[in-house]
Every structure is written in C-alpha cells, then in structure tokens.
Amino acid sequence: MSKDREFLWRRLHSLLGIIPVGLFLVFHLSLNFTAVGGEDAYNGATGMMELVPHALLLVMEWVIIYIPLMFHAFYGVYIAFTATNNTSRFSTFRNWAFRLQRMTGIFLVVFIAWHIFQTRIQKALGAEVNYDMMAEIVASPWMLGFYIVGILSATFHLANGIWGFLVSWGITQSPKSQQIATYVTMVIFAILSIVGVAAIVSFV
Template sequence: MSSSIHNAHFLLRRVHSLLGLLPVGAFLVFHLWENSQSRLGAAHYNEQVVGALKGMNYLPLIEITVIALPLLFHALYGLVIIRAGRAEPAQYPFLRNRLYWLQRLSGLGLILFLLLHVGLTRIAGLFDPSIADDLFAHMHGALSQPLVFALYLIGLLLAVFHLANGLATAAIAWGLTTSAEAQRQFGWVCAGFGLALALLGIHGLLGFLTASGAGASA
C-alpha cells in the first residue's frame, strides 16, 4: 500500500514539474513578451495584442484547458508538497536547500499575486466591459498607484524566480543534469534566463506608464 502511495506521489510530482514548465511556464514567457508591447502605445496594445487574442477561435476553451487547469493543478499540488516538506534551512545551510524553500515560498506569494491580477483584470472586466476594450488605460490607471505597481513588481520577480529556479530543479529531477558541475553550469544558464525575463517584464510594466497614449482613454 505504501509503495502504491509512493509511486502515485512520484508520478504526481513529475506531472507537477512538467506542467510548471509546459504550459504554465511557456505561458508566462508569452505573457511577459505580450505585455512588453505596451511600450508601443495604447493603440498598438489594444488593437494588435488584446484584439488579436480576443479574435482567436475557441479562446475560452484554450484558456481553460491550456492555462487555467494546468495552473490550478500546479498551484494546488504545490501546496501539498509544501505541507509535506520540512523547512530546515538553518540545519542544512546549502544553496540548493535554500533555493528549494525559496521556490516553495515564491509559489505561495504567486498564488496571492494571481488572485490580485485576475481580480484586477478578468473579474473586474465582468463588471465593467470597457476594461476589455481599453485594457491599456485600465492597466495604466492601476499601475499609476505606487502600491499596485510595487505589488506587480514583486509578483513579476516571484514568477520569474519560480520559473527559472524550477527549470534548474526540473533538470535535476528528470536526470538531465546529473553531476554537480552540470547542475552548477545549468544553474547559471537559468539565472541568466531569469534575469532576461525579469527585464522584459519590467519593461512591460513601465511601458504602461510611459508609452505614448498612456491614460488617453482613462
């Protein structure tokens, strides 16, 4: 019986790891690239970015099956992993152990941030259809508030760290980096990837505040 539970847990952790990279991680990269186009102004963002997505065939089905359900499973099973783990970074002061717990803590922070982000955009859009028509102006107004901007910046950095560090740990879990040297080298690759992604995301946040047309429809 215990062997079956162990095997099921092993399989679920692999699914959890895989979904964290594809499609959830891939969607994060796409979403940050998408939002980086805010620097091109309100008209471009609303028409070429938001408008193109709204015109996709079967968009609600894609959002549910490719984004929402994998993200929900990844988040919920992540909570199971956190509950089963033992936080002993002081007793085991190794970098990998500290990164393990930073990964878990960043996941908790991301759940809270996603509630804020979805509430501010998708749920708010249910009560105010004009948000979907001019999402640029809506985000400009929200990010113009220092507290909201700070929360978005923190959420962005948590998401980037969670993906970059998750990529490094997934390579270990899947047997792609078996030696300490390979893990160290790939860790630097993941750190560089995370830094580039963070800069892309910050560029997008600032684009909502500084691009031409910002606030024109607010």
C-alpha cells in the first residue's frame, strides 16, 4: 500500500461494508425469509434469479459481491489483528462492541468462505441450488449451529458497522446522537437476526 493512502483505504472499507455488502446481506436474508412460507415459496423466489442472463449475473456477482466483499474481508482482518483488545480493563458496551466487531469479522471470513464453497461453488460444479440443498446442509445439527452463529455474526457486524459508519463519516457527532444510533442499530440487529434465524430453522 502506497504512502498516505491509509485514510482512503479505511474510508473505502467503511463505505463498502454498507454499500454494497450490507445491502446485499439485507437482500440475501430477505430472500431466505421466503423459506418460512415453505419449499415452494422459497424455490419460486430463488428461481427468479435464474431469469437473469447468466453472463450478467456473473458480472453482478463479481462487481456487487465478491470484489467489495473480499476487500472488506481482507482489509478487515488486517484491522482486527492490529487491535489490542482490553475489555477486561474497560468493560464498557462500546469497547465490547469494538471487540465483537473484530471477532465476528474474523469468524465471518471463515463462515462465508465455507458458505460460498457449500453453495455457489457446488452450483458451479453442477449442483442445483434449491430448498433441498439447504435442507440437506442443516440436517446436521452442527451445520445448523454453525449457520445460526454465522447469521448472528453477520447481522451484528452489519448493525454495529452502521453505527461505526455514522461516526466515521461524521454524521453522528454528539454523544446523544451516537447513543440514539446505538439503540437504532441494535433494533436493526434484532430484526435482521429474527429474519435470518427464522429462515434457517425453516429448512429443518
């Protein structure tokens, strides 16, 4: 990384976490939520994706998902490992959120890599992505647990990331506005978690 570019990389990291990665997560969890309505509803909703021309879908996947996600993930790992956590000495909510943001981030790199391998790469190798695929995956209680932890990590990381974004870009400045942003983002965490977990358990 060239000299004096760190500010730009960090701001880019903050921005990409919301747009497009955060938006994609909300879209992804919403689509999954159709599984609550049963196998047909889920297959119908995901089948919509097949209507997009394959070449365009590939370009969109790389531009909207893989490239921003990889930058956010790998730069994020670097940020996480330069921190010296001290929640034992400063056990405030914010310091715990700081630590959890880094812990969930590291876990998500592993989880998402596995998730992509288990679904997208299997699709590229000829498997069909549908309700049955997910039902087979979460038939194992270990996998179900792994997915639930992954979903909760993602929803926390996004919700708390929105809080960080608002500070890092200078939108919430006063302690009061930052406090209200904490409440709002924790509500977002709760809602997204309910949506995400309700979807995964409906495959069981």
